[in-house]
Amino acid sequence: MTRGAHVPERTLVSVDGLTKRFGNLTAVKDLNLQVSAGEIYGLLGPNGAGKTTTIRALLGFINPTEGRVGVLGGHARELDIRSRVGYVGGDVTLDRGLRVRNLLTWYAKLRGGPAWPTIQDLCDRLSLDPSRKIGQLSTGNRRKVAIVQAFMHDPDVLILDEPTAGLDPLLQRDVLSLVRARRDAGASVLYSSHTLPEVEDIADRIGILRRGVLVHEDTIFNLRDVARQRLELRFADDVPAGLLDDVEGVSEVVIDGGTARVVVDGSVAALVDRVAGHRVERIVSHDDDLEDVFFEYYRDGEKENT
């Protein structure tokens, strides 16, 4: 059995040199990552990248081939630690014959609380009717049950494997606000997703997994810094000839009468300085920049393999 990694208390989730092989397939290769108290870590990657395998190893559902995992200074298989963890899995399988209320009460008993009114509040927040039978629920409502059981005991660690799949945008927003509230209370959150927009507003750091390897890890702040922005500047008059020549960080300049379209790498400061003496009526940002950065890492990887 894998022993829990010995980590300082502030690092609540740790993966040290994790490798997991299924026969000839290496699903995760020498992975290292840590999530601190009060931090949301977005684990990103396309289908098959190894996110679920990492999470299953962290929770003790599968044994690492090599390396160690640790949760709250021990291992998630230990009951006292498991009861401080909240988990939403990619596949929600629940006992179809039970009523929502009975299932949630059973989870609460396992963990020594919380009392029903707390659970009812969470159900209300997610518009989940606890009197319904699990088998009668839609996929989205079954996911809500999984979310309520994961959050109801105010866990110190949240491990969320694509938790909002199948939820409408309003509910996604509600789930994200529950996640933020736990982070603000000092919990560590590992949040896996295959798209960046889902986590970019809440994650403090992200790691990008590709074919089992962590190809990039950074803070959202730094990613934004290196991201390219496509801007459209609308001037009151025609753009003066040469105005946007040789501006630091600016490329792909296209001028059409009073409109200039540009791509900016990093800071827009030099561009703003250059146009300062001219009347700019409107600046439009086509802000798909971070997603571009994200896909850049996939593309680089594909090039390596061709």
Ligand SMILES: Nc1ncnc2c1ncn2[C@@H]1O[C@H](COP(=O)(O)OP(=O)(O)OP(=O)(O)O)[C@@H](O)[C@H]1O
């Ligand atoms: N029990 C298993 N036996 C054999 N292969 C497995 C097993 N579990 C996962 N794999 C393989 O390991 C690789 C990583 O899968 P994993 O489910 O971890 O990816 P993922 O990033 O979570 O993808 P998704 O977003 O599709 O869930 C895949 O190639 C998958 O087919």
